[in-house]
Amino acid sequence: MTLMPLDGLPQPAAPAVDPAPLGPPAPTGPRSPAAARAVRLTISLLPLLLIAGWAVVDRRSLYDGVARLASADPAWLLIAGVLTALGWVAAACVRQGAVPERLPPGLLLASQFAAGAANHVLPASIGAHAVTLRFLQRQGIPLARGTASLALYSLVKPVAKTAVLLVFLIAFPDMLHFGDLLPDTSTVVLIAGGIAAALAATVVLLAAVPSLRRPVTGFLGTALTDARVLHTRPSRYLPLWLGAAATPLLQGSVIAAVGFALGLPLSWAQVVFALLIASTAVGAVPAPGGIGPLDAAMVFTMTAFGAPVGLATATIIGYRVLTVWIPLLPGALVLSALVQRKAL
Template identity: 75%
Template sequence: AGAANQVLPAGLGAHAVTLRFLQRRGIALPRATASLALYSLVRPVARTLVLLVFLVAFPDVLRLGALLPDDRTLLLAAGAAVLALAAGTGLLVTVPALRRPALGFLRTALTDARELHTRPARVLALWGGAAATPLLQGSVIATVGFSLGLPLSWAQVVLALLVAGTAAGAVPAPGGIGPVDAALVFTMAAFGAPVGTATATVIGYRVLTVWLPLLPGALVLSALLHRKVL
């Protein structure tokens, strides 16, 4: 999934591999799609909660003044969200062929989400895993940065990743590479890191987490396709 995610934008590669795998394991398409939708919804919510926890836990250490958007930017973002919601609603209302599968998917998703949240172990796996992911990613970035002399604390590096992911996550770049990287460099620079060191940190992070695993990931993907696992 990681190898495929570097080819298609907005996580579509990983979702396609996961969906295919779930179907091969006998899970119906509506349920498999609903599980991916729930995972995709929980990730940004958990990331936002972690971001809020960091803002409360480190109010004096973290400097966000240079990162806060102005009123015009906030209005544009809100307008874009409203337009997207209106467009989706309009399609469902005006295109009957989309309405039935969309309603079926929604019913399945709500049923599965309700069932999952009655099981504490699965709640912990879903929400705990979603919250731990940015912390682990931020720790890798911080480790690379410390080896290069990055003058930021672990909390600042993790917050920089959270802010960068929130700001650039909507840009449909393959694997998030590009917009997130630029936003991460900008955020770390706003926290006081030299631009050169911040750039080298992000490059090192991408080499370790994307480019080195890419070849073995592609080989495993090819083998799974050859053996009809996917």
């Protein structure tokens, strides 16, 4: 039925209104502010709780390291502290170089300081990558491009470290006798077989699960596009590669400074080269911040270079206290502050 208005034109009848559905309405409103604050507070306190638990479990190492550092040369320890801070600057440079957008320098440096605390709680750099990815998203960078920047970061670091290792091999051919540190043939074959098996498993997985191909190809396309754009801009590829190359040099310099403070009878080049070999050998072991496997490998390599086992062990313990335990609580507080400010 139609209604005839005064102008004579037909108008459609009003549509029938469906009766209200039975049952309570679906909750479509936003989460309450109190619940959001409770979740954010829980996330802010979680790093502090994890650190407290770790301190209880590893209290003997913490006590021994602090006791050894208390009797060390304070001048060398100060140098080691400055080099540790420069390591966070280098990490921020690499992170900036991995994205085309300009990031706020202060917040970026704070995020890397906080990421260091998260990196020592979760294995395989998962904590640091998670903090950085959340920071990038808060800066308006889409998830796909943020993930691509993490992939570029993870690729550039070992490539730059390998280049630094080759430079050391060329620059110090006589001083660094590393024949005893090279793996035997069976170990090399085992490593090569593991890499080949991982690549083959990836190919088979992509071939067997078609639904994975589209996101993987999209991710690779985004990563390659961003990498190509970044390498046309010196303001991006210079901090990316120079920061990645400086990272192992700074880490090795921190270990050397701690060792000099304790009387380690090795040169700077030997300590840095020991770190390059040790980190390359145990890079695939998913330990939190490399703690554990890297420590054992460092003690072994420095002992092979002529350092006493006890002094090499004390150096690594002191290095861990200086670079992990001392910055851990401030890093966790910065992480909580960034969460509270909604920068993460």
